[in-house]
Amino acid sequence: MPFTSQDSTASASPVLTRESLRPNCSNCFALCCTALGFSRTADFALDKPAGTPCQNLASDFSCTIHDSLRPRGFRGCTVFDCFGAGQNVSQNIFQGISWKARPEMAKDMFPAFKIVRQLHEMLWYLAEATTRTFDPDTSQRVDRLNTIIEGAMTGDVQQLLTLDLGNLHADVRSVLMDVSEEVRASYLATGDDHLDAVVVPGADLMGRKFRSRSFRGANLRGAYLIATDLRGCDLSGADLLGADFRDARFEGTDLSKALYLTQSQINAAKSDSSTHLPADLSTPTHWHDQT
Numbered sequence: 001m002p003f004t005s006q007d008s009t010a011s012a013s014p015v016l017t018r019e020s021l022r023p024n025c026s027n028c029f030a031l032c033c034t035a036l037g038f039s040r041t042a043d044f045a046l047d048k049p050a051g052t053p054c055q056n057l058a059s060d061f062s063c064t065i066h067d068s069l070r071p072r073g074f075r076g077c078t079v080f081d082c083f084g085a086g087q088n089v090s091q092n093i094f095q096g097i098s099w100k101a102r103p104e105m106a107k108d109m110f111p112a113f114k115i116v117r118q119l120h121e122m123l124w125y126l127a128e129a130t131t132r133t134f135d136p137d138t139s140q141r142v143d144r145l146n147t148i149i150e151g152a153m154t155g156d157v158q159q160l161l162t163l164d165l166g167n168l169h170a171d172v173r174s175v176l177m178d179v180s181e182e183v184r185a186s187y188l189a190t191g192d193d194h195l196d197a198v199v200v201p202g203a204d205l206m207g208r209k210f211r212s213r214s215f216r217g218a219n220l221r222g223a224y225l226i227a228t229d230l231r232g233c234d235l236s237g238a239d240l241l242g243a244d245f246r247d248a249r250f251e252g253t254d255l256s257k258a259l260y261l262t263q264s265q266i267n268a269a270k271s272d273s274s275t276h277l278p279a280d281l282s283t284p285t286h287w288h289d290q291t
């Protein structure tokens, strides 16, 4: 029987562990290279409308300039992280049938990718929340949200496309903030009054030099740390949700116990193998080429 997105119900999704929330491009129909739109900037060398394949996309869904993305002006492609949404949409929600094999499915598949990416991002943060909290009530709230999110991705595609993301975002944000408070309170204050005065959520710390300072338990949520020198700093227990680390320096920095860090944030920064990363994140290959 021909597959249509209207009657699709995804096969039972595997439990979405942190490992399954990492991109697996070989199981994806290059959804980030087609569904998303880009404007010509320092991060992306050309204008590309949403819903159209990038001109560098090969017929087998690989990238023809994969090994030279940065020198060719496509740095944004080395920073982007779909949180594993690409393979989930391609292989589970649309059952391994590509937009190329069934072009009429693109009108649902591309918007579904954008929604599922947001859901996977929420699951990424919730996975950390559940390992960092000691409060059983908080754990229950996290479990409830995981169930709602996973349920949304294993039901009817049309329901997924009309999901109320705003309310879900608000509920996830609330529990993440509670876990942040709990975690940060468990780290001793730095005793550095000057640092405490500038380190606040959303702070503009662009280009500042903080070499070897302690940010233990700091709240850097949404802070602007573009090109900030954080070499040798300790960010254990620091809330880094949404912090902008483009071109920040991380050589020798301890991020191993930082809270809500993503691979995309790491990919945007500069460093080498001396950075201490959380176990779920990996050293970007381009760090080895930087000075």
Ligand code: SF4
Binding pocket: 032, 033, 054, 055, 056, 057, 058, 062, 063, 064, 065, 066, 074, 077
């Ligand atoms: S340059 Fe390569 S990785 Fe970037 S969008 Fe185009 S095909 Fe995808």
